[in-house]
Amino acid sequence: xxxxxxxxxxxxxxxxxxxxxxxxxxxxxxxxxxxxxxxxxxxxxxxxxxxxxxxxxxxxxxxxxxxxxxxxxxxxxxxxxxxxxxxxxxxxxxxxxxxxxxxxxxxxxxxxxxxxxxxxxxxxxxxxxxxxxxxxxxxxxxxxxxxxxxxxxxxxxxxxxxxxxxxxxxxxxxxxxxxxxxxxxxxxxxxxxxxxxxxxxxxxxxxxxxxxxxxxxxxxxxxxxxxxxxxxxxxxxxxxxxxxxxxxxxxxxxxxxxxxxxxxxxxxxxxxxxxxxxxxxxxxxxxxxxxxxxxxxxxxxxxxxxxxxxxxxxxxxxxxxxxxxxxxxxxxxxxxxxxxxxxxxxxxxxxxxxxxxxxxxxxxxxxxxxxxxxxxxxxxxxxxxxxxxxxxxxxxxxxxxxxxxxxxxxxxxxxxxxxxxxxxxxxxxxxxxxxxxxxxxxxxxxxxxxxxxxxxxxxxxxxxxxxxxxxxxxxxxxxxxxxxxxxxxxxxxxxxxxxxxxxxxxxxxxxxxxxxxxxxxxxxxxxxxxxxxxxxxx
Amino acid sequence: xxxxxxxxxxxxxxxxxxxxxxxxxxxxxxxxxxxxxxxxxxxxxxxxxxxxxxxxxxxxxxxxxxxxxxxxxxxxxxxxxxxxxxxxxxxxxxxxxxxxxxxxxxxxxxxxxxxxxxxxxxxxxxxxxxxxxxxxxxxxxxxxxxxxxxxxxxxxxxxxxxxxxxxxxxxxxxxxxxxxxxxxxxxxxxxxxxxxxxxxxxxxxxxxxxxxxxxxxxxxxxxxxxxxxxxxxxxxxxxxxxxxxxxxxxxxxxxxxxxxxxxxxxxxxxxxxxxxxxxxxxxxxxxxxxx
Numbered sequence: 168x169x170x171x172x173x174x175x176x177x178x179x180x181x182x183x184x185x186x187x188x189x190x191x192x193x194x195x196x197x198x199x200x201x202x203x204x205x206x207x208x209x210x211x212x213x214x215x216x217x218x219x220x221x222x223x224x225x226x227x228x229x230x231x232x233x234x235x236x237x238x239x240x241x242x243x244x245x246x247x248x249x250x251x252x253x254x255x256x257x258x259x260x261x262x263x264x265x266x267x268x269x270x271x272x273x274x275x276x277x278x279x280x281x282x283x284x285x286x287x288x289x290x291x292x293x294x295x296x297x298x299x300x301x302x303x304x305x306x307x308x309x310x311x312x313x314x315x316x317x318x319x320x321x322x323x324x325x326x327x328x329x330x331x332x333x334x335x336x337x338x339x340x341x342x343x344x345x346x347x348x349x350x351x352x353x354x355x356x357x358x359x360x361x362x363x364x365x366x367x368x369x370x371x372x373x374x375x376x377x378x379x380x381x382x383x384x385x386x387x388x389x390x391x392x393x394x395x396x397x398x399x400x401x402x403x404x405x406x407x408x409x410x411x412x413x414x415x416x417x418x419x420x421x422x423x424x425x426x427x428x429x430x431x432x433x434x435x436x437x438x439x440x441x442x443x444x445x446x447x448x449x450x451x452x453x454x455x456x457x458x459x460x461x462x463x464x465x466x467x468x469x470x471x472x473x474x475x476x477x478x479x480x481x482x483x484x485x486x487x488x489x490x491x492x493x494x495x496x497x498x499x500x501x502x503x504x505x506x507x508x509x510x511x512x513x514x515x516x517x518x519x520x521x522x523x524x525x526x527x528x529x530x531x532x533x534x535x536x537x538x539x540x541x542x543x544x545x546x547x548x549x550x551x552x553x554x555x556x557x558x559x560x561x562x563x564x565x566x567x568x569x570x571x572x573x574x575x576x577x578x579x580x581x582x583x584x585x586x587x588x589x590x591x592x593x594x595x596x597x598x599x600x601x602x603x604x605x606x607x608x609x610x611x612x613x614x615x616x617x618x619x620x621x622x623x624x625x626x627x628x629x630x631x632x633x634x635x636x637x638x639x640x641x642x643x644x645x646x647x648x649x650x651x652x653x654x655x656x657x658x659x660x661x662x663x664x665x666x667x668x669x670x671x672x673x674x675x676x677x678x679x680x681x682x683x684x685x686x687x688x689x690x691x692x693x694x695x696x697x698x699x700x701x702x703x704x705x
Numbered sequence: 706x707x708x709x710x711x712x713x714x715x716x717x718x719x720x721x722x723x724x725x726x727x728x729x730x731x732x733x734x735x736x737x738x739x740x741x742x743x744x745x746x747x748x749x750x751x752x753x754x755x756x757x758x759x760x761x762x763x764x765x766x767x768x769x770x771x772x773x774x775x776x777x778x779x780x781x782x783x784x785x786x787x788x789x790x791x792x793x794x795x796x797x798x799x800x801x802x803x804x805x806x807x808x809x810x811x812x813x814x815x816x817x818x819x820x821x822x823x824x825x826x827x828x829x830x831x832x833x834x835x836x837x838x839x840x841x842x843x844x845x846x847x848x849x850x851x852x853x854x855x856x857x858x859x860x861x862x863x864x865x866x867x868x869x870x871x872x873x874x875x876x877x878x879x880x881x882x883x884x885x886x887x888x889x890x891x892x893x894x895x896x897x898x899x900x901x902x903x904x905x906x907x908x909x910x911x912x913x914x915x916x917x918x919x920x921x922x923x924x925x926x927x928x929x930x931x932x933x934x935x936x937x938x939x940x941x942x943x944x945x946x947x948x949x950x951x952x953x954x955x956x957x958x959x960x961x962x963x964x965x966x967x968x969x970x971x972x973x974x975x976x977x978x979x980x981x982x983x984x985x986x987x988x989x990x991x992x993x994x995x996x
Contacts, residue, residue: 659910
């Protein structure tokens with residue numbers, strides 16, 4: 168059977184196939200980390216990003232491939248998690264731009280769309296690194312461009328092959344991958360997407376129904392995070408959180424925005440000319456619905472009474488703060504430390520679960536100020552935060568903190584009385600004042616820089632580099648301190664994780680206090696998952 | 706020419722030997738534990754006794770300014786001996802002590818008494834008093850001494866850190882919101898006196914880092930100039946020694962005045978506070994002549 172064109176339905180089928188296959192292989196992709204740390208979540212992130220993309224695509228009734236692609240791009244944008252999720256969302260973006268005016272796509276159109284996707288992805292990354300998902304996407308696009316056939320299935324198979332070849336070569340481009348003996352996880356995710364799409368396309372009959380994907384059961388942590396968020400009084404001025412989608416033709420986002428603005432606050436109107444997502448806090452949800460009804464059909468209606476949700480929240484003068492701070496962190500102890508130091512809200516997340524752009528956006532929308540500082544506290548969350556900055560109607564500044572200790576250092580330099588600009592400068596400066604280390608357990612056997620690592624062993628990372636492994640916490644901790652503590656006058660803080668015996672660590676610290684005289688050691692309950700210890704030296 | 710006598714209050718935290726040596730008159734403020742009788746700062750309750758109650762017995766105290774009558778007694782005694790009085794006091798933004806002294810002066814309209822608000826506290830006030838007493842003893846005129854005091858007031862810098870903001874918050878000497886910040890992670894809030902008012906500067910974690918930061922700030926503020934300096938502590942001799950050895954080699958200064966924070970200042974900053982005061986050295990500058 169030869170297929171010469173794709174339409175919107177085909178795209179939905181492909182997306183669904185891709186999400187299904189990602190769902191099956193995400194654990195395997197997660198484990199493809201350079202270091203055998205258990206925080207790998209590339210597969211999970213890509214899967215959730217694409218699931219959000221699929222959900223939006225399925226909401227489109229049309230067979231028009233441009234419309235379906237646009238919806239999927241929007242879904243990807245809002246659901247983007249982690250670095251590879253953000254890059255994937257940019258690929259979808261480029262793909263959608265390229266196809267926007269097309270009802271159906273030919274093999275040539277597909278090649279061009281892939282090319283645009285690769286371009287967008289490269290542009291999204293500040294310093295593109297070859298040997299990552301970026302290279303795989305680029306080579307895939309090149310592979311598609313080199314195809315002479317008009318048979319889409321044939322082209323897809325060939326494209327798959329070039330993607331796979333590019334993936335196999337990633338260790339040659341990126342020495343850390345070679346050392347670790349793995350291929351790039353993001354690249355693997357992208358190949359999996361193509362594979363899933365192709366499988367689905369092959370097995371789909373023209374009558375195949377696009378029903379809700381099983382991944383829809385994947386719960387985002389958004390709802391839970393939001394209830395954790397100590398909401399501002401602002402929210403209580405307007406009781407009903409109203410969310411809906413408008414579908415129609417030639418929807419004018421700016422016009423809808425300006426019409427809704429007088430009805431409340433925390434207004435968010437995003438989307439394109441055919442589908443618009445509206446979010447607003449108001450006291451008259453009925454009027455909001457009437458207003459939106461003028462523009463098109465409504466769907467996905469959700470109206471919540473927030474005063475019930477937040478009645479425990481004690482109102483104070485937080486309402487009109489000059490600026491608000493959102494920090495990302497996992498663990499009860501870490502979270503309360505971040506709040507104690509002045510974070511207005513802590514978004515649960517970090518190594519094990521990267522919050523999506525949408526979650527960060529929602530957090531920012533709820534923050535008690537129009538100016539919002541985001542502390543991602545993890546290198547895989549920075550891009551999603553940057554993406555949120557671009558999408559939000561608020562003035563967002565992202566402080567590129569890559570670890571909890573950096574986030575804490577930045578918060579220490581926070582002065583609520585000072586200007587936003589001065590605070591941002593000080594917070595950025597503070598990032599370099601601290602070194603971070605972590606202790607966790609290896610998820611597979613491997614050898615890295617002559618260090619032989621067994622699955623389940625404790626491993627120590629210093630500033631994101633694996634430096635030691637062993638069965639004994641005392642050895643691992645000693646190696647880390649030996650690397651980080653020189654001279655005197657240093658303050659070493661250990662945040663212990665959820666399954667760690669504090670007494671045991673305290674005993675080890677007593678020995679360290681003796682060995683590194685003239686330095687201070689402090690033990691704090693972090694309660695974080697995955698990492699036995701997070702260590703800061705400043 | 707009349708002899709010039711310098712009067713201050715107990716919050717100057719001047720060491721006793723210097724008070725005696727320079728014939729400085731100190732009017733004590735009062736410290737009140739629970740509902741007990743007020744204790745005269747430095748007279749009824751010495752520094753060691755005070756911190757023992759604050760730290761070991763975890764007792765909270767309050768403070769009270771001297772009554773105008775107490776100043777009246779001191780002023781009239783000195784005036785009767787024919788002296789001109791310069792009375793220098795704790796920042797009026799922190800205490801009503803200056804107000805009491807002014808009221809006493811009003812009661813003695815025929816005596817030569819000047820009451821001056823130092824806009825500072827502890828040895829920030831103490832150093833000004835000490836230099837004024839030295840200048841007076843060296844035969845400077847009252848106008849010259851007053852001029853010098855004015856210049857020192859505009860130049861004195863006092864930076865300190867506290868173990869906890871709890872005591873400053875209790876005494877209402879700092880905004881409550883700021884007291885909430887950084888109550889964990891062994892944060893040493895760094896503060897300074899800005900025109901007589903306590904203001905937060907930054908948060909530093911760990912004592913030795915706080916000491917190093919304090920030394921850095923003072924070195925920066927001294928800017929290579931000749932200064933006079935004082936180090937004060939709320940009974941943390943070890944911390945004061947550490948600060949001394951880190952800071953003094955980096956300054957152009959003579960031997961600093963080392964002192965402890967008395968019961969009144971201790972009531973408001975809590976135990977283990979550590980501070981530095983510097984003033985550019987004016988003793989070598991000839992004050993301009995004014996008639």
